[in-house]
Amino acid sequence: MNLQNIISEIEKVDPEVYDKLDTRRNTMKKFADISKKVALASIPLAFGSMFKKAYGQTSTEVNDVLNFALTLEYLEAEFYTNIVGSPGYLTAPAPAQGALTKIKNDENAHVAFLKSVLGAAAVTKPDFDFTGGGGSGTGPLAGYLAIYAVQLAMAQVFEDTGVRAYKGQAPALLGKRVELTAALKIHSVEARHASHIRQMRRGLDAAIPASQKPLKPWITLNYSGVDYPPANTAINMSYAGEEIVSQAGVNIVGIGGNAYIDDKAASESFDEPLTTNEVLAIVAPFFA
Structure with missing residues (x-):
């Protein structure tokens, strides 16, 4: 040959x-x-x-990306595991409880899958502090287990952040078809979670800024769709950069002479990635 x-x-x-x-x-x-x-x-x-x-030079890099994803999946899986059955969760209607339980199961499946791919290279699950207190247990979200609206707001931010995080890591997996395909499959499920959580919050109509009602199933500009004063500054970090209205150097506003494509519609048409450092800054308060 x-x-x-x-x-x-x-x-x-x-x-x-x-x-x-x-x-x-x-x-x-x-x-x-x-x-x-x-x-x-x-x-x-x-x-x-x-x-x-x-x-031969990409194995470590791929493992780093997958372990980064695994760490985020650990966070989401434990968050949903904590809230399912909590006092706040028990105030939710049955369909909402079912949805949160389904998402919990999805996140735990993602953890199991990534651990199976990584094998002995998988990082161990860290300790979390879902009050956002960095281990103090007294962060701005300290009452989250008792308040269903806060649980949904946190779920939305975690899911929206996860979608952008996966998008940011995808380039590092180019050339690794199996790993990239698996990551993109998880990414699309995270996006469905985010959309469904947003619709649940819209129905609840709580902790949403008046100017951003009714809450949409997607991100508009850099609007978080969350109004929870003790944590608004931290929450807004997950949406920074989503206000971009140009793609590949092309301004989407009014493109093709379509006046109805304003800055909001242009930003909604594309999702923006988050870098590793941006994601770490967002989730740092939730690690004990």
Whole structure:
């Protein structure tokens, strides 16, 4: 089997092989140059080195991304586990209780899945403080277990943050088809959770700024849709950057002469990622 056939076979398994190595033309040219400079017996070693460089350097990075996702899933899973059956939860109507229980089960399934993928490399579950007190247990959300409206507001912020966090990590998984596909599947479920929680909050009509009613199932500009004074500053961090109205250098407002596409509609049409550091700053108060 010649070189072209070998790479063609690899391309069947990994269509992005040329992106990892270089362009198709440059890959062939570089290997031809190598072939002129080394002995015939050394070509397999050079060939192996080329692929090792392309494929062998990302395992740690991928594990870091998956462990970052796992840590966020630990947080969400424990949050829902804590509120299901709590005094606040018991004041909710039966359909809402069922939805929160379903989301709890989803989050625990995400944890189990990511742990199975990571194996021995999986990080252990940290301790959490859902009062937002950084371990003090006396943070601004100290009464969350007793107040259903606060539970829903917290759930919304966690879910919205999770969606943006997954989006921010996706580029690090490019070229890792299995891991990227799995992450995107979790990402889409998190988005459904966020939308459903928002609709539950709309029906409850509590802890929503008057200017942002009725609450939409999606994010508008950088509006949080939450009005809980003890924690508003921290909550708003999860929505910073969502007010962007340009994509790939194109201003979406009024695009194509459509005057109805205002800044709100433009921002609603696209979701924005959060960086690792931005996410860590948002969730830091919830770690004990």
